[in-house]
Amino acid sequence: MKNNHNNGKAKKFGMVIDLDKCTGCGSCMVACMSENNVPFKADETDKRLSITWMLVYKLNNGKSHPDYDECYLPRPCMQCEGDHGHSPCVSVCPAVATDYSHETGIVSQIYTRCFGCRYCMAACPYHARYFNWWDPAWPADMEKYLSPNVSPRMRGIVEKCGFCFHRYQLAMDKAYYEGRDELEEGEYQTSCTQACPAGAIVFGDLNNPKHAVHKIALPDSKHGGRPKNPNAFRLLERLGTNPKVYYLSSRKWVRDSGDNYRPDEK
Amino acid sequence: MDLDSALWPKGVQRCTFPKFMIGITVVSVVLVWGVYAALLCWFKGLNQTNMNDYYGFALWIWADLAVIALGGGAFFTGFLRYLVKKDELKHIINYAVLIGFICYSSAQLILGIDVGQPLRGWFIFWHANVHSMLTEVAFCLSCYFVVLCIEYIPLILENRQLDKVPFFHHLGHNMHGIMAIFAATGAFLSCFHQGSLGGVSGVLFGRPFGFREGVFIWPWTFFLFTWSAAACGPCFTILVTKLTEAISKKQLVKPNVVDLLAKISGWMLFTYIIAKTVDTWYWAFVTVPSKGFNWAFFYSNNDFYGTWILWLEIVICGYIPALLLITKKTRQTNSTLWIAIILASIGVCVNRWALVLQVMAPPVMPFDTWALYIPSWQEVATTILPVAYGVMLIMISFRYLPIFPQERELNPITN
Ligand code: SF4
Numbered sequence: 001m002k003n004n005h006n007n008g009k010a011k012k013f014g015m016v017i018d019l020d021k022c023t024g025c026g027s028c029m030v031a032c033m034s035e036n037n038v039p040f041k042a043d044e045t046d047k048r049l050s051i052t053w054m055l056v057y058k059l060n061n062g063k064s065h066p067d068y069d070e071c072y073l074p075r076p077c078m079q080c081e082g083d084h085g086h087s088p089c090v091s092v093c094p095a096v097a098t099d100y101s102h103e104t105g106i107v108s109q110i111y112t113r114c115f116g117c118r119y120c121m122a123a124c125p126y127h128a129r130y131f132n133w134w135d136p137a138w139p140a141d142m143e144k145y146l147s148p149n150v151s152p153r154m155r156g157i158v159e160k161c162g163f164c165f166h167r168y169q170l171a172m173d174k175a176y177y178e179g180r181d182e183l184e185e186g187e188y189q190t191s192c193t194q195a196c197p198a199g200a201i202v203f204g205d206l207n208n209p210k211h212a213v214h215k216i217a218l219p220d221s222k223h224g225g226r227p228k229n230p231n232a233f234r235l236l237e238r239l240g241t242n243p244k245v246y247y248l249s250s251r252k253w254v255r256d257s258g259d260n261y262r263p264d265e266k
Numbered sequence: 267m268d269l270d271s272a273l274w275p276k277g278v279q280r281c282t283f284p285k286f287m288i289g290i291t292v293v294s295v296v297l298v299w300g301v302y303a304a305l306l307c308w309f310k311g312l313n314q315t316n317m318n319d320y321y322g323f324a325l326w327i328w329a330d331l332a333v334i335a336l337g338g339g340a341f342f343t344g345f346l347r348y349l350v351k352k353d354e355l356k357h358i359i360n361y362a363v364l365i366g367f368i369c370y371s372s373a374q375l376i377l378g379i380d381v382g383q384p385l386r387g388w389f390i391f392w393h394a395n396v397h398s399m400l401t402e403v404a405f406c407l408s409c410y411f412v413v414l415c416i417e418y419i420p421l422i423l424e425n426r427q428l429d430k431v432p433f434f435h436h437l438g439h440n441m442h443g444i445m446a447i448f449a450a451t452g453a454f455l456s457c458f459h460q461g462s463l464g465g466v467s468g469v470l471f472g473r474p475f476g477f478r479e480g481v482f483i484w485p486w487t488f489f490l491f492t493w494s495a496a497a498c499g500p501c502f503t504i505l506v507t508k509l510t511e512a513i514s515k516k517q518l519v520k521p522n523v524v525d526l527l528a529k530i531s532g533w534m535l536f537t538y539i540i541a542k543t544v545d546t547w548y549w550a551f552v553t554v555p556s557k558g559f560n561w562a563f564f565y566s567n568n569d570f571y572g573t574w575i576l577w578l579e580i581v582i583c584g585y586i587p588a589l590l591l592i593t594k595k596t597r598q599t600n601s602t603l604w605i606a607i608i609l610a611s612i613g614v615c616v617n618r619w620a621l622v623l624q625v626m627a628p629p630v631m632p633f634d635t636w637a638l639y640i641p642s643w644q645e646v647a648t649t650i651l652p653v654a655y656g657v658m659l660i661m662i663s664f665r666y667l668p669i670f671p672q673e674r675e676l677n678p679i680t681n
């Protein structure tokens with residue numbers, strides 16, 4: 001059954017983020033929050049309590065001037081497939097409140113199913129999962145700006161990036177209405193991809209050789225999707241998470257920051 | 267004649283009713299404090315805690331794992347008594363069951379507070395994911411709790427007044443008759459949920475500190491948790507028994523019974539700690555290097571999670587109590603027996619601490635930072651709540667139920 005959905009044309013939606021282009025402006029974060037009705041609090045001082053499905057990290061090469069260099073790294077959910085077919089978070093959820101779709105390659109989060117045990121958060125090495133510690137609340141007038149396509153989440157459950165899955169659903173609805181069962185590359189794009197002013201994020205189907213993500217990252221399906229592009233890398237590849245977000249950089253230290261290496265390996 | 271003496275077990279002496287009530291009142295104050303904190307968490311949400319998105323598993327999950335390990339005395343003593351036929355242990359099995367009952371009901375209470383949407387707790391059964399260790403925990407834990415209730419009920423029915431009712435008398439008698447079946451079921455269920463609790467962090471391949479390799483779906487921690495609970499659970503049973511003896515100022519169990527249980531625990535602990543040492547070695551020199559880490563990294567950032575934790579867990583609270591318990595002389599000397607059972611009980615808690623809280627602390631992404639966590643008073647109060655509840659249940663059970671079959675013989679009333 002696996003991979004046989006959709007007339008055998010299983011998708012693997014993924015992203016390539018060019019870190020040499022990212023300026024760290026945070027537009028992707030803002031776009032994500034407004035697109036997905038992500039709640040915020042009056043006081044967001046403690047970042048470990050802030051919900052940021054897309055989070056931009058600031059990295060540096062640890063050297064001082066004039067050798068100092070830095071880099072911004074946007075981190076959405078990596079939609080991990082897992083090297084052995086088990087995403088770190090999906091396999092642990094006791095209530096199947098998060099699931100891996102073999103049709104799209106997207107890891108879903110079922111808000112009405114999640115009971116807030118937070119085991120998935122413990123499992124995710126990227127900290128891409130967020131718990132609703134508070135009731136979601138927006139200033140009165142802002143409620144009018146909420147997206148009707150995304151349900152707000154209640155207190156006590158976990159939420160995360162789902163590659164703007166509602167956009168996929170809308171695009172598929174439109175396609176079905178028009179008698180198609182395939183989407184054009186541009187028909188389904190995530191909000192962060194579209195918001196990035198530097199054009200650092202590219203989104204599409206990694207299984208489709210015509211899509212830009214495939215052409216750039218050159219995922220090697222025989223080796224767990226490892227990129228053949230020498231400038232591309234994935235975060236924490238060694239853990240066996242098999243993520244679908246690829247990063248690009250021409251700088252070695254940036255590529256090396258994507259994984260852990262023992263001192264004797266460096 | 268005391269107010270409630272008609273309810274005491276036959277032929278035993280208890281403290282006066284006012285004294286008993288003072289004790290109950292003191293414990294109640296702590297209990298009410300804990301209940302207040304629990305209500306805050308239920309009504310206001312988990313923002314009452316100091317957990318955060320890096321520390322989604324914290325004090326409560328540790329408390330859960332720790333009480334279940336300490337409550338392991340119930341299943342292992344039951345296993346020894348009914349299946350291995352160590353008949354002497356019938357003199358301590360009631361107390362082991364009571365302690366197990368307290369530990370397991372506490373664990374369920376803590377879990378009920380810990381989840382973000384307690385009213386959806388049943389989803390774990392209804393929408394069960396068979397791949398999740400937590401699902402296995404939930405099923406086996408709930409089933410085993412039912413077994414513990416079945417084991418505890420005949421004890422309640424033995425209350426002097428209840429026993430006078432013929433129906434209760436026969437019910438209790440018949441339940442005793444089939445207890446071996448429940449003990450066997452309990453041992454089976456316990457092996458699985460103790461193990462799956464070990465699997466909780468062991469399967470986290472995204473968290474190199476907790477991750478362990480293993481056989482099929484079971485990481486080594488699966489087996490180590492069952493083993494350590496069987497080793498340290500009985501030590502905790504002995505510890506609480508000795509504390510009860512100290513507080514009630516009388517001997518309740520004959521030394522040969524304690525000695526037998528301590529000896530078996532000692533050998534379990536000794537073999538366990540060797541396995542744990544091998545596991546730690548393999549993790550340090552095979553597992554984590556393959557993920558790009560140096561084992562020392564996990565102990566390098568702060569004093570709180572320094573290598574002292576390894577020494578404390580494996581040597582001070584592992585080898586030392588194991589040796590004290592397997593050596594006849596130290597096992598039979600009161601002071602060294604005390605030291606051994608206290609150290610063993612601490613050791614298993616330290617192990618659970620490391621495999622819950624320390625797993626969350628080190629960064630996995632190389633550019634991320636360490637996370638440290640200090641619980642809020644609400645978390646502390648709700649963790650102490652089960653302790654108060656346990657003390658209260660022990661006080662009531664000890665006063666009104668014939669928990670210690672040897673008490674009458676050891677403390678004849680002379681007047
Ligand atoms: S990044 Fe985290 S939340 Fe997303 S699929 Fe991977 S493990 Fe799950």
Ligand code: SF4
Pocket residue numbers: 092093094095096097098113114115116117118119120121157158
């Ligand atoms: S917090 Fe929700 S999604 Fe995560 S493991 Fe628990 S029930 Fe599943």
